[in-house]
Amino acid sequence: MGSDRLTAPVFSLQHFCLHDGPGIRSLVFFKGCPLRCAWCQNPESWRPAPEIGFREDRCIGCGACIEVCPTGAAAGADGACTRCFACVDRCPTGARVRFGQDREVSSLLADLAPEFPLMADSGGGVTLSGGEPVLHAAFARVLTSALQERGVHVALSTCGFFAETDLGSQHPVAGLLLSVDLILFDLKVWDPDQHVRLCKRENRSIRENFTRLQRAYLDRAAPPVWPRIPLVPGITDTRENLTQWAGFLRDRQCGHVTVVPYHDMGANKRQWLGLDPSPIRGEMGDDGVNRAKSILAQQGIVSFSPGEEAWEIIDPARP
Template sequence: MPIAVARTKPRESRRPLIVDIRRGSLDDGPGIRSVVFFKGCPLRCVFCHSPETQEICPEIAFTEERCIHCGSCVKACPQAALDLSSPTRIGRDRCDLCGACEDACPTSALRIVGKYWPVDSLVELLLRDVSFYRHSGGGVTLSGGECTLFPEYVETLLLKLKALGVHVAIETSGWFDYEVFAKKILPFLDLIFFDLKLMGADESRRYLGQSNEKILENLRRLLAEPRRAGRVEVRPRVPLIPDITDTRMNLSRVVNRLYDLGASTLSVLPYNPLGLAVYSRLGKPAPHLSTSFTKPDREAELVDTVRSLIAGDRWRPRRGQI
């Protein structure tokens, strides 16, 4: 079982917190999978699909449409951090994330985002679906946020899963310490989804909050690794963010870089705007982005664009879901 967060709110904690565990997923690797979403990411993508996974420390989320104004949370809060008459409801500077309001709320309008799971408890939960993994060719996918921020925890988790024959994938932004990754995480993986968003250095700093130098170098080293007899598959992918990553210039740069590195596939991920609603729940301003999903005809147009840029029939553009 997960362990509740402490009353103190650290600015940074290296103990991994988990935002969600999604069982029965069909979108994050082959077969039926369980997806573990870690909290904490070194990037600050303005188009982040999961803003609740950015901060490494726990946060409180308020979903206004679930609130029935019963006042139970106000009575339960020992810090007097809640006010139903306030537009924001939560005095976040006073909240110590004790979780009393979450326990008191009958509709789950208030929720602490990020709880710690001991490795053995997490493995126990993930193994409840092991028969589905085996019959469908599925397994477990570690996502985020960025799971590679917690190499010791992830290494222990992967060791236990691989000892039981579970297929394991990760979804990564590519921004990690390669030496640590190669030693503690890479040896236990079957599949790596490696996100490539922007190729230009200035665009990366503007839209990702970081230079892409480390990301590109990590991908180069990863593709140059002796693939351990071909066991580890690396799938680069690009999210199609309107007017940011889906431009012909950016897609051309992505394709050219992957071709130079010897990659053989590229996945494209349709834009999903559902993450925009999460910002207000966390008390943060939402970025000014499209609120519409990628339309099928636009997606087909972008896939055709990628195909037209690809050199050689060894390239296979794939479709995925973000």
């Protein structure tokens, strides 16, 4: 397969990260997500195509964007934007913000390569994140192979929402998930109705996909699956939600989880993208995290904060 012909929309590349897998890592954030979680901190990941945000606080009304726009969209003509990004390039103040760019595997490798020695020294690697990397399975698979050929450990962070048939043996999603070295799997809201209300999708397939991947891991047919629960105040941090997920994990011979505290970092970006404000209020402090960890411990699940995981427990966990 000619890897240079493939592209995928990527909205951010972050280096020297410590919270999304072992060691020091670079994160590749793909655009496009099937969920719309009320607490999402990366709303620029939702739509699959590159897009434009507008920071009203930075606009000085110079009119350069309108002057350069070939379609009238910058002046407010509805639906006329062709995403040529001429206005972003011309805007003198950064009021017009570009989110996402179609990237080729070779250009991502070139950006990631300077960090390869540090990744190797720290036991780190690259984490494919998003958005949902599984939406770009063919591209992500080629990128994964190219990284692994260079000795780089590849983790993949997923929301777990994909068709169960995607885990069939010939499917590109299965090919991707079985080829990475570690799967970070988000478990959010246990209650199905609440999940639909807060994430806009059902969670039956998420539970089923976790179950199938974990079973495959225990059968030595899949990489380790490491669950993560975002701790959102009053929603995912409740005793009931945590107890349900703890039972779910125990039943699947998984005794650990990472709890990721919610911080309100997506509010501005929602505004720039013209999205409704998040209904979530408050942040998750240390007391809330400790309380959640204690509930999980009472249920027999060891929990970790991001960056503090005992990754070495992965293999002994497998019979």
